[in-house]
Amino acid sequence: MSVLAPMRAFAVDSIRSRVRPGDPAWPSEARWKQLDQDVGGALVKVHSPLDECLHSPSGAECTQLFKAVKNPYFLGEEVGLTQTLGWVDAWTSRPSIYAVAARTANDVVAAVNFARQNNLRLVVKGGGHSYQGTSNAPDSLLVWTRKMNDISLHESFVAEGCNGHATATRAVTVGAGAIWAHVYAAVTTQAGGYVQGGGCMTVGVAGLVQSGGFGSFSKAYGIAAGSLLQAEVVTADGVVRIANACTNPDLFWGLKGGGGGSLGIITRLTLRVHVLPDSFGAVNITIRAVSAPAFRRLIGMIVEFYGQSLMNPHWGEQIRLHTDNVLQIQMVFQGLDRSQAQAVWQPFLDSIDGAQQDFKMEFSPLKIVATSARTFWAPSMLKKVLGFISTDDRPGAPEGNVFWPGDQGQAGQVLHGYQSAWLPAALLRNEQQQAFGDALFAATRHWDVSLHVNKGLAGAPAAAVAAAKDTAMNPAVLDAFALVICGAEGPPAYPGVAGHEPDAAVSGRREAQAIGLAMDELRKVVPNAGSYVSESNFFEANWQQSFWGPNYSRLLSVKAQYDPDGLFFVHHGVGSERWSADGFAKLA
Numbered sequence: 089m090s091v092l093a094p095m096r097a098f099a100v101d102s103i104r105s106r107v108r109p110g111d112p113a114w115p116s117e118a119r120w121k122q123l124d125q126d127v128g129g130a131l132v133k134v135h136s137p138l139d140e141c142l143h144s145p146s147g148a149e150c151t152q153l154f155k156a157v158k159n160p161y162f163l164g165e166e167v168g169l170t171q172t173l174g175w176v177d178a179w180t181s182r183p184s185i186y187a188v189a190a191r192t193a194n195d196v197v198a199a200v201n202f203a204r205q206n207n208l209r210l211v212v213k214g215g216g217h218s219y220q221g222t223s224n225a226p227d228s229l230l231v232w233t234r235k236m237n238d239i240s241l242h243e244s245f246v247a248e249g250c251n252g253h254a255t256a257t258r259a260v261t262v263g264a265g266a267i268w269a270h271v272y273a274a275v276t277t278q279a280g281g282y283v284q285g286g287g288c289m290t291v292g293v294a295g296l297v298q299s300g301g302f303g304s305f306s307k308a309y310g311i312a313a314g315s316l317l318q319a320e321v322v323t324a325d326g327v328v329r330i331a332n333a334c335t336n337p338d339l340f341w342g343l344k345g346g347g348g349g350s351l352g353i354i355t356r357l358t359l360r361v362h363v364l365p366d367s368f369g370a371v372n373i374t375i376r377a378v379s380a381p382a383f384r385r386l387i388g389m390i391v392e393f394y395g396q397s398l399m400n401p402h403w404g405e406q407i408r409l410h411t412d413n414v415l416q417i418q419m420v421f422q423g424l425d426r427s428q429a430q431a432v433w434q435p436f437l438d439s440i441d442g443a444q445q446d447f448k449m450e451f452s453p454l455k456i457v458a459t460s461a462r463t464f465w466a467p468s469m470l471k472k473v474l475g476f477i478s479t480d481d482r483p484g485a486p487e488g489n490v491f492w493p494g495d496q497g498q499a500g501q502v503l504h505g506y507q508s509a510w511l512p513a514a515l516l517r518n519e520q521q522q523a524f525g526d527a528l529f530a531a532t533r534h535w536d537v538s539l540h541v542n543k544g545l546a547g548a549p550a551a552a553v554a555a556a557k558d559t560a561m562n563p564a565v566l567d568a569f570a571l572v573i574c575g576a577e578g579p580p581a582y583p584g585v586a587g588h589e590p591d592a593a594v595s596g597r598r599e600a601q602a603i604g605l606a607m608d609e610l611r612k613v614v615p616n617a618g619s620y621v622s623e624s625n626f627f628e629a630n631w632q633q634s635f636w637g638p639n640y641s642r643l644l645s646v647k648a649q650y651d652p653d654g655l656f657f658v659h660h661g662v663g664s665e666r667w668s669a670d671g672f673a674k675l676a
């Protein structure tokens with residue numbers, strides 16, 4: 089009850105619509121000044137660098153900006169920008185009016201209180217990687233956590249209030265605005281441990297953990313939220329709370345996979361540090377089938393091979409099926425050396441060799457490689473020279489600002505379409521393989537299909553599955569062998585900037601439609617599939633069910649307890665059905 093008491097003080101259902109600049113109730117300059125003082129000068133009047141382009145699209149500054157947005161670190165450090173610049177017919181990145189560039193939990197408290205007292209639309213941004221546009225909102229006050237990025241390791245951590253209930257473990261405490269590249273450097277490169285984070289190194293820690301969160305090796309270590317031990321959170325009443333298995337356990341559960349920006353603002357998180365395996369490795373194989381029937385056969389071969397030999401904690405990342413009859417294996421492995429990995433793949437490679445009339449394997453000198461796990465995320469000179477890792481190219485950028493080259497295409501992108509679905513492991517059973525293979529093949533007649541096998545926990549260790557079960561994520565993740573993703577995007581673009589307009593009419597809508605047709609083929613074998621909240625369709629029809637399944641009602645009750653007035657709103661977030669699409673007007 090002590091937790092509920094402060095809520096009642098403001099839990100009147102009084103907010104009908106939030107205020108915008110120009111409304112009489114919009115805070116006066118004096119009040120903004122007071123907020124600035126309360127946060128020690130951390131209030132920022134937000135200007136988007138894109139404003140310059142809107143006025144002078146062919147000027148040198150704008151040309152330079154469209155080059156700069158290909159650097160995820162540049163985007164991450166601009167208060168007025170987001171990693172994805174928009175999604176055709178869905179949203180466009182728009183800056184807030186003001187931002188609190190928070191450095192402490194007290195700054196966040198001041199911003200939350202100010203937004204609540206002045207009836208403002210509040211938005212939270214960490215790494216800025218939301219595909220759904222949930223970390224930007226026009227006419228809003230932004231809490232920007234990027235500067236809260238301290239990282240500290242503990243050899244023996246017990247969550248507050250859990251003494252006697254939990255065993256001490258190695259752990260890392262991370263400020264909410266930290267990004268995974270910097271956490272991996274501290275935990276793996278420097279301290280020889282393993283923390284379960286994201287595959288993309290520039291994703292924010294708090295955003296990913298609240299989504300559930302998958303990394304390349306999640307088939308071994310589970311979802312990121314499964315390793316969350318504790319969070320410090322500012323709730324809608326402006327109180328700093330600790331959430332863990334023993335203190336505010338419902339809030340803790342909701343933060344694990346309930347989606348960012350809905351329950352409160354996390355200021356720091358503590359994650360379990362696991363034992364690092366000796367080696368990590370990668371397999372890169374590209375095979376072209378000479379005809380559509382040969383490709384259908386190839387799909388059958390890889391589906392069967394995956395089910396028999398790869399659905400276990402060693403293997404993660406992607407199997408990609410392309411419309412031009414190409415199979416691309418872009419997988420990683422852990423806990424195997426190179427020769428063990430080679431031995432796993434040999435039977436499959438032999439079958440391809442034995443059918444040269446049907447399949448052409450592209451030559452690759454680095455088909456199967458392995459490295460010491462400790463150096464996996466380290467920016468060695470060799471990796472840079474070989475193009476295995478990219479660096480922040482701004483003069484004076486810190487050495488540790490690195491990212492995978494494969495993620496660069498998404499910096500500054502405009503999405504054309506994006507859909508995903510969890511595929512149950514039952515599809516790999518003998519009696520279902522034919523229908524599943526047919527559906528995959530039919531899907532590739534419309535659009536490229538990627539099977540992200542690290543984003544489903546079938547084949548993961550029991551402990552990883554149990555940890556994920558104790559989160560708000562849709563339980564569909566537990567017995568899925570993969571998350572299938574169909575996506576399409578265009579280069580950096582922005583409406584109104586001549587020469588850089590999003591290509592909505594020609595490719596945008598056509599590609600979105602093709603993605604829909606591809607996913608419809610797959611839904612024939614997985615009707616009512618669940619979908620991963622952070623990597624899903626902006627237009628997801630039955631989103632409560634897709635993202636959270638049977639957990640949604642419990643999430644709503646956590647929301648009612650900690651944010652009864654709906655201060656925190658994001659598109660398709662918990663409780664958002666009570667608000668207009670822009671989060672400004674309460675519907676009922």
Ligand SMILES: Cc1cc2nc3c(=O)[nH]c(=O)nc-3n(C[C@H](O)[C@H](O)[C@H](O)COP(=O)(O)OP(=O)(O)OC[C@H]3O[C@@H](n4cnc5c(N)ncnc54)[C@H](O)[C@@H]3O)c2cc1C
Binds near residue numbers: 216217218222298299
């Ligand atoms: C290029 C790219 C690669 C990706 N790769 C992966 C991947 O490998 N694995 C994976 O699982 N996902 C991946 N994602 C999805 C990503 O994990 C989610 O979009 C995640 O929510 C991003 O977190 P962020 O902090 O970077 O983003 P933001 O856009 O800043 O935040 C995302 C959401 O969380 C909220 N939020 C942020 N910080 C806080 C906080 N402190 N307290 C409360 N709410 C907060 C925001 O309001 C927003 O609603 C990828 C996305 C992109 C664009």
